[in-house]
Amino acid sequence: MTQLLLNIDPSLVDWSRAQFALTAMFHWIFVPITLGILFIIAIMETIYVKTGDPEWKRTTKFWMKLFGINFAVGVATGLILEFEFGTNWSNYSWFVGDIFGAPLAIEGIMAFFMESTFIAVMFFGWNKVSKKFHLASTWLTALGANISALWILVANAWMQYPAGMEFNAETARNEMVNFWDVLFSPVAINKFLHTVTSGYVLAALFVIGVSSYFLLRKREVLMAKRSIIISSVFGFLAILSVIFTGHGSAVEVAKHQPMKLAAMEGLYKGGEGVELIGFGILNPEKTADNDVDPFVFKFGFKGMLSYLISFDSKSYVPGINDLLKGDENHNVISVEQRMEKGDIAMNALIAYKEAKASENAEEAAVQLAIFKENFSHFGYSYVDKPVDVVPNVPMVFYSFHIMVILGTLFVLMFIIFGWMTMKNKIDKFKFSKLLYYLGILGIPLAFIASEAGWIVAEVGRQPWVIQDLMTTTAGVTNISSSSVQLTFWIFAFIFTGLLITEVSIMIRFIKAGPAKPENDGGTEL
């Protein structure tokens, strides 16, 4: 711990984190629907344009209106989220702004304008532009929304695995040296695909849930069945991608954030041939300091974690205690050692700055060399005591396992719903009603799985705001804790109001159902 940050109030960090988490989690209620439902709508409209069947137009318009209700809150929370990097994490903003700002700006230029321009055509253009122009607008809106997700996820991935940059001691910040390393970092690619396709899964479950409601009420049967078919196909493909890239992400986590992986699995003592926990209940007594058995109950697969990480069931995976205390046999450096190296880096940086100021070039060069040698541990100079680098294990562990278990359920749901509807048996067998209820239940479950994923990603990397380089304590804006507390409650109040209103409007809208068929004739069935 260096003298620079002694006066940061710990409750300031907590409230700033709470505020960011609040905004991000609210934002993530609305965004995944947007990401996925736009493609579902685009597919429906494509079929409408190809077949000219007015029932498809009705279906398209229904989901489009539902999307419209949802869209604005995502935009509103997104605005806050972007500016919170500046308002609440100003030291972070300088430290990484040279890299992190670029994706945000590109997001605006490339994606947001595309989305907001064509969304207006999508909503207001039905009778103003040609069918093809309208269809193109729908696809472009979907593309714009997803590209914006790409850039913000690239930025997020960079915080988990800072690639393509070098620290410039002169300006006291990280500077980009390779744009492609930032964009095509394996963490970024996995994160992008995993996150957007998880949004598709959520949107597909949303459509299935609403359609199940219609089937339960025996209304809009054709629209509901067609919607279920498209969503099941889309959702099934998406969840295959989620599984595949989820595995890819875990491999990257093992490489760059071993502590996060250990927390995800509740793994205190690592070793060779580590088992994968299917499910378990953690012992609340367990800390990194005691010898209590971490699990009250567990069931797992032997050697599976090792196998999944490296395709070798005998490979070594470090646990929380190995990472804390170090493991010489496997080249794991203890946190205490890393803290020492971090302090060396920090002191060298300060000495370098002082030498520069007094124009002592020789001394500056010496200090700079020391700094560079120890830079990969730089962030550890902000750490108070080793155990502070352990994230909240139960939160990460349970979130991770809930996400995986629900994901498995969703695979089954897509198969069952898709198959039964395709065979046109969904409303003609014994357990129809049960299936509809499952479909409706799928909506909240999808949100739980989705938010759990973000908890794994973001709580799992604590205390780092940038892995190994900067802690949240060091990144936070220097402001009174009570100010942040106040804005937290203001945001919480407004967001909750928005959410309640939106849900209320959605329910009313769904109950009312799609518009009456237009006069040019509807289809039977």
Place this chain on the structure above:
Amino acid sequence: MEYTKEILSFLAWPVLIYVAYRLSLVALNIFRKNSEKTINAK
């Protein structure tokens, strides 16, 4: 090339959307045939 693997995985994304569209058409077709069968049976 350096980023081949990453670019290829990235391209999986539009492919996924396209395949979803084509498979939806196939599934909808099966559904149409099956529902016609149901109506004829009545």
Place this chain on the structure above:
Amino acid sequence: MITAQLTYMFFQQYWWFLVSLLGALLVFLLFVQGGQTLIYTIGKTENERNMIVNTLGRKWEFTFTTLVTFGGAFFASFPLFYSSSFGGAYWAWTALLLAFTIQAVSYEFRSKAGNIFGPRFFETLLFINGLLGTILIGTVVGTFFNGAEFSVDMMKSVTWHSPARGLEAVLNWHNVALGLAIFFLARILGLLYFMMTISHEEMYKRAKKHLLINTIPFLVFFLAFAAWLLLKDGFAVDADGIVFMEKYKYLHNFLAMPVVLIIFLIGVVGVLFGVLKTLFNKKNYDKGFWFAAPGTVFTVLAVLLIAGYNNTAFYPSSFDLQSSLTIQNASSSLFTLKAMSIVSLLIPFVLAYIVIAWRAINKKKITNEEIIDKNEITY
């Protein structure tokens, strides 16, 4: 070495231009906010109000997106501004953000069944957004010329020295004059936009009357701001990066960069021409918007350019002169600016499709019939 420095300076200037341009476009697009403060002034029946909300509702995303992009571009090109101003002037920015947060949803929720609070509530939110959004943006931009109370240390960590965290900007009448000028300008643009896009005789007459009512305070505040700007001392930077006070700095900047002065004058003339032509035309002239809107872009662009160009500190610190931000000391690295500049080549394409989509949607004026037709998706 010297060429490298020149290149760096070129990109810093280029990005200051782009950020200024985005800021200028943002102020032009605030016509949506200005219009929102006139819903009840111009719309006397529910149908009329629906027409207003729907003609504005097709454009709110543009304003919103420009605001977000402005933030993103500023972050990417001048991160020190982002970290010092946003974190420092915490309450000013948070208030501004809140004023915009309530906007997006109001369009979507206003006329929907089950919206709990009723249309009036959301119309009030739109009014608040129009009032605070415009005045706060102007007031915050005012600090570009008046300075703010912050200091930056060796590690570029920022300390703010006013407990009001940015809200103290309203204590300076010059900042507030700019805020109010932008507020009335936004209303003028909003009125011209109604005249252009709504087909309704009575509403046109009302808009014309209010055009005059809003132009007078606009001129008062704008001229007060402009006169004061030209006469005041400014924050200049010498070759070693030392900041010092220079008499008539902003006047000097205009004179040193005649192109910027010409842009400024064209802009002012454009706004006035658009307004006056509408006011004094006997027929229902409805294209005034297309003079006043580019006029706004030019004027604001020129004002922002003189804040940063010609060795001027664009975000001066009145607490510690040497902590002031210039486009040199606040910018990103050369590499990032270059990479971003390549991306900026997309901007013409973006503008092109915006124009195409705008024209496609605004081909016909909004009529009463369209609003009544429930099959159309309306706000």
